[in-house]
Amino acid sequence: MTSLPASTPRKLGLVIDLDICVGCHACAVNCKEWNTGGYGAPLADEDAYGADPSGTWLNRIHTYEVQPAQGPAQLVHFPKSCLHCEDAPCVTVCPTGASYKRAEDGIVLVNEDHCMGCGLCAWACPYGARELDPVAGVMKKCTLCADRIYNRNLPEEDRIPACVRACPAGARHFGDLGDPASEVSNLVAERGGYDLMPEQGTKPVNKYLPPRARDAHETGPADLAELAEAETTGFLGWLDKALERIG
């Protein structure tokens, strides 16, 4: 068992906007691209050109079909990676102390030197956000790009997670969710950002912004009769009047 910091001064994490995530996988692939050459062992791909390719990913996009009570079926794209929980069960379950939560910023990391690949943390994580690398035999997970966000070798504007920098729709936001005045905290407040599976008691730092209502027609005119001029009777009558008006 490994202990968690009682609290962290900063709670770095992601806010993911499900209203505009188009499910394009840009974040997931850019994450893999950055991290396979970055922190720790590469993210291996087994049977890469074979019958059953499977690799290690720190972020995956799931797509769910939803049938609302009224209206047509909808598709929701749902990117999922480590949520950097405040009460991270993956940390407390770790027998070697390899899994830990950084006291300074709350990022949950795996110290690969101490990881023996037992898989307990993956079992403990209710979100399925950890993957055991088949080659290195160590547990891999989202590092929140700890090797980017403080990296003095990168221009300041690039010191953000790779997924956030890549996301074409701007659906991913990075910041300090422990600071109620931060941009990400404001987004969460304005848009009703929520915790994934709060009943698990893990207190995830990452938040999701819910999709706005689709196929809701309560705003805007229902038909052109509402917009048409009262005296209009037929198109050609309107045309003469309208032409007079524009001179």
Add this chain to the structure above:
Amino acid sequence: MAEMAEPDLELSPHVSDEVRQTTCYMCACRCGINVHLRDDPDGTKKVRYIEGNRDHPVNRGVLCAKGSAGIMQHYSPARLRKPLKRVGPRGSGEFQEIDWEEALSIATEWLDPIRRDNPSKLAFFTGRDQSQSLTSWWAQQFGTPNYAAHGGFCSVNMAAAGIYTMGGAFWEFGTPDWERTKLFMIFGVAEDHDSNPIKIGIGQLKGRGGKIIAVNPVRTGYNAVADEWVGITPGTDGLFVMALIHELLRTGHVDLDYLCRWTNAGWLIDQTQGPNNGLALRDAQDRPLIWDRVTGQAQPFDKPGLKPALKGRFDTPAGTGVPVFELLAQRYLGEEFNPDAVAGTCGVDASSIRRIAAQLADVAFNQAIEIAQPWTDFRGERHERFIGRPVSFHAMRGISAHSNGFQTCRAIHVLQILLGAVECPGGFRFKPPYPKRAKFHPLPHSRSMPDSPLNGPHLGFPFSPDDLALDENGQPIRIDKAFSWDAPMSTHGMMHMVISNAHAGDPYPIDVLFMYMANMAWNSSMNTASVIGMLTDTDETGEYKIPKIIYSDSYSSEMVAYADLVLPDATYLERHDCISLLDRPVCEPDAAADAIRWPVVEPATQGAGRDVRGFQSVLIELGARLQLPTFVDEAGEPLYRDYADYIVNHQRRPGIGPLMGFRGDGTQVGRGDPNPDQLQRYIENGGFFVAHVPDEARFMKPFNAAYQDWAVQMGFYNEPQPFVFQLYVEPLRRFQLAAEGHGERQPPEHLRDGIAQAFDPLPVWWKPFEQAAVDEEAYPLHAITQRPAAMYHSWGTQNAWLRQIHGMNPLYVHGSVMEAHGLKDGDWAWVTSHHGQIKVPVARMDALNPHTVWTWNAIGKREGAWALDPKAPEAQQGFLLNHLIHELLPPKGDGLRWSNSDPITGQAAWYDLRVKIEKAESGAEVSEPRLGRQKSPVEQGPDRVTYGEGWE
């Protein structure tokens, strides 16, 4: 509790030794990328990381899944290494590696006699080529009329309809005004083309509270995040749009001032019977006439101060005419376009059509915006502001790939124009050098002579039957029969007809088929198995019916096995390219922009035995060996060392070259002498160049005098080319007149009625041809494809990372159909069209038009291709719908076979497909048909990839 100190974490690890900026080529989007390189201990440069270039006008820093997987594409095991000469039978995949000297000698030996004797015996067609300015120029100098790229089976309907209507189409020609638009409506758009800009735009628009309406049978991607989804029946979008037009006209919600000033709404159309019936009345200087309500006289449309009549019948010295607008209103006010009348066909409630029409009008007119920027129009009239109708549209292949696609695209543009929502703030805006009116584009050229260049550019925009590529007997001059009566406005050519026509020797046999980057033996052909048969078919003497095939590709695609000579191309990180204003540039509404690719790594260092060359450099060398004009000097010596040299030094017109930036002494833009430092300056500038449009010139470009002057200064043209939008397209009417019996050049009898119907100068709708030709009850479902956002064409599934996302493609079937056929997820089904049958895995999806099935395009692979294990899911479970699609329609009993394409442009009608489905009760869980295994010219990829190993 294990109380351990936190490990000492290196928070600033070394990232890369160097960053080189170039242009992505993982799809056709052309984003700017920063390629981070690291030096191996032996000095070899290795790609550490690819990210978006924040300064680039296309992607502004972001990067999609494809772009992020570029490392795996660049190091793909499917890369070809050396030129290949076929040594076994065609299709066997038996090759011998040869050196470049031998390869180029063979190509020259094959091509040189043809050029001296009959250049038409070469058919040169390119696929997803971004160097058409060079490839078309080369073909022109060779002298063959048989050149085109892949637009004919991609989106020519979109391009042609847009150019004829308003001088430009969607995507590369223009874009929604993302900063200002409030309502964005998309038709038939998947996530592939213009991929990052649309995603950026959608995020921006939704962030501002703007609304998206998506019209698409399938609710994925952009359609999934749209506020409203219209799950339309495929092929009925035109009718749906005409019903919107009906509603807007009925209630007077059109922008009359805009129509009077900036369109041909007021042009008088000749009502006299005879050869000019339906054409614009013109004055002695050939200027179209309007009826001026102030003077009560006919006046040329471009005079200042006119108030054109929009209805009435007017006698003028040139004849009796009725304004275009009245003809248009009469057409669409017809009851057949009442929402109640179209609802059933379109699968859209009449109340939804009315609501959408009302929303369009509400945003366009009640939420109009203004930009207080004075400007002067081409008539010399001064305006104090730009008025914005913040409604924007985008459409793509779901509209284009139907046999009624051209007129459907036209209908969308007419809707935009009626709302006054083109080239205004908040609407759809063109990207320089567009708009360019149709008249300013070339006409088609096809006069071929031995040992001579062609008489002009191959592809163009015909204005009348006189412009067709027909010989003195009225027969097609081109091997693909483009610009013939089969497809008079086939402005992108008809690549999908080349192999079948060449095989049939109709209109004549060819000697060499030369293709680049086009997987015609697989996903780029309709009717794949038959096309493979044609490529391998022999005559009675045992010779191949298509005698010689040269093919260039970077990868071991299915098509490679069918080539006699393979020219291995470089990867996109190893090559020079220019994304040129002469071709398909990367501009934005407020800026002209162009870009380069350059070898950020050298091919020879990027893999064992790697001896590949960028195709464009090879083409230039072939041009010199063949002594083609403009590729050699008077002494016969090569003019260009390679493509890089050509990019810098080639001049299409004096002072105008492939790249606009850093010309002359390095400060000249647009026009200027070649500058030997130009490429270096582009590299230092991030791989691109941007020239901003002056403030006064930013909107209303075709009518804006300041824009026209800027365009001349930039070298887009030599004098101003203002024009007005064409609600009514006269060139279409000229073909219709021919079909009515007027003029010398007459269509063949069997096409006469079809041309009279299709070439309507105002948009019309007809039922998609295949649907009309088959028993709709026997084939009750529409079947369509789309590309996923994370994969582009066949390139993607060889990619070790992307194939983990899309490694196989089920057929998505609506729940009601699944239930009716006793199907559940993971079952296999037979899918049958009038032409063929395939066996596929199925998956349920309810966010789908219930009469439509669909799948991801080009995931399925042939066993043995692309360096994949023959047991790969792409080859075992993946499949192509192509096997179900024929390039001809089913026989109608008239003894003729009719083309499965748009009768105007020849666009392949992929999405007209009708099928039936039944459960496959038994048998192996593999897709059918099985076309057998190809022998691969490259080894299968490694079992394990641990990219980045060894880097801290």
